[in-house]
Amino acid sequence: MRSTFRPISNVHASVRLQLQKENMAQCLKDCWIPCKLSWDDLQALCRRQRLVCKQLHVSKNNFNEYVVEYLCNYRKIKKAKQRQKLRRWEDQLNQKCKHKGRMFVLNEVDLDIPPKDFTYITDYKLGEGVKVSQTAVGCKCADCVKEPTNGCCAGASEHRMAYNDSRQVKIRPGLPIYECNSFCSCGPECGNRVVQRGIQYDLCIFKTANGRGWGVRTLQMIKKNAFVMEYLGEIITSEEAERRGETYDKQGATYLFDLDYVDDVYTVDAARYGNISHFVNHSCDPNLQVYNVFIDNLDERLPRIAFFAIRAIKSGEELTFDYKMTIDPVVAESKRMDTNFSLAEIQGTPTQRMRMECKCGVEKCRKFLF
Structure with a gap:
């Protein structure tokens, strides 16, 4: 019995396409391309889109974890604004005062x-x-x-x-x-x-x-x-x-x-x-x-x-x-x-007055201001 070899060009079109995919997958098996987004950015993106991704450790239970990052940035912004206000106040104080x-x-x-x-x-x-x-x-x-x-x-x-x-x-x-x-x-x-x-x-x-x-x-x-x-x-x-x-x-x-x-x-x-x-x-x-x-x-x-x-x-x-x-x-x-x-x-009995705790911390502290 004689065996006959048929080239790929003679194979049915659908079978030929499947063979091409398998060949390409084998060639790209050990190849990789760097992502432009960081790991944290990908996590944040998945959470915003509410997409579950096991590889990125994103699940339905932690969709909202990106709020922590937002609060951290919010605090940084607040701190920067605070420094600006304190600096302006400092300048105003020194402009008013003419002493050394x-x-x-x-x-x-x-x-x-x-x-x-x-x-x-x-x-x-x-x-x-x-x-x-x-x-x-x-x-x-x-x-x-x-x-x-x-x-x-x-x-x-x-x-x-x-x-x-x-x-x-x-x-x-x-x-x-x-x-x-x-x-x-x-x-x-x-x-x-x-x-x-x-x-x-x-x-x-x-x-x-x-x-x-x-x-x-x-x-x-x-x-x-x-x-x-x-x-x-x-x-x-x-x-x-x-x-x-x-x-x-x-x-x-x-x-x-x-x-x-x-x-x-x-x-x-x-x-x-x-x-x-x-x-x-x-x-x-x-x-x-x-x-x-x-x-x-x-x-x-x-x-x-x-x-x-x-x-x-x-x-x-x-x-x-x-x-x-x-x-x-x-x-x-x-x-x-x-x-x-x-x-x-101030007039009034001692029980009517608010006793103010002293926080000076010295050894002979009287414990209360008044």
Whole structure:
């Protein structure tokens, strides 16, 4: 019997097509082409189209996993917008302030942006019913610190000169400071002009990581007894302070500072109007001390509130003062000068007031602010 070989061209068309496919598949068995999409992109594409793909580990149970990636990108976008807002706020603060020290803003904790209901000011804002009378006298000293004439401005008020040659306060807390004013013959570099020169150190408003809100740290070393900043805000009457204080008490926060050097007539409210001191936190072991200062206004009911360093403060250290700071009446010139936040002075029984937990973290913490 003779066998006959038939070439592929003589095979039926359908059979010939099948043989061609088998031959091509055999040739391409070990070939591959790189995909332009990444593994993650292919997964996301399948999930968007709701396609099941075992090779990509995409099933009906994880169709919506791409939402996590979206939230991550959303957080990155929010963080970028936050940085822009903080930078703009930082620029606005430095444009308003003409003093030597610069201000910086940093938030590495959350997505909080600058407070919307707060206006930065560089001097007291007078509230309704508050009037300030300017002094009309000044000194004639050649050198107010080394050769004060008749005690310079402090001597005219029968008080000691407050500063040494290095502009560090040398009198005890509780005694008033009288600086040279606009009617004095001395220039802006006079050694008896300290508080009025403004902040001399670079400071940073930063978000705390332990739930204390914003805080302030110094970016430069501050010497002991050096002036750091003023406490500025809106000056209101004590009656208005009582009304606002009840509202602040319910909110668990207050920015009321009694001006009670001689009479409890006025209060500084830094809640809506203030400077960088608005963001300074409390500590039961503070590094800042309060002094009453008089410059152009000699009305003892309206002193300026100045913070001086109790000790040397390192660069990077947070600035704090005691919200319940009390001056020993034996040391203080006025027995009424206790310079404490007025939340404790709000009328009502202790059970009616909100006890605010202290988070300063120092060894001798009193556990509660009020």
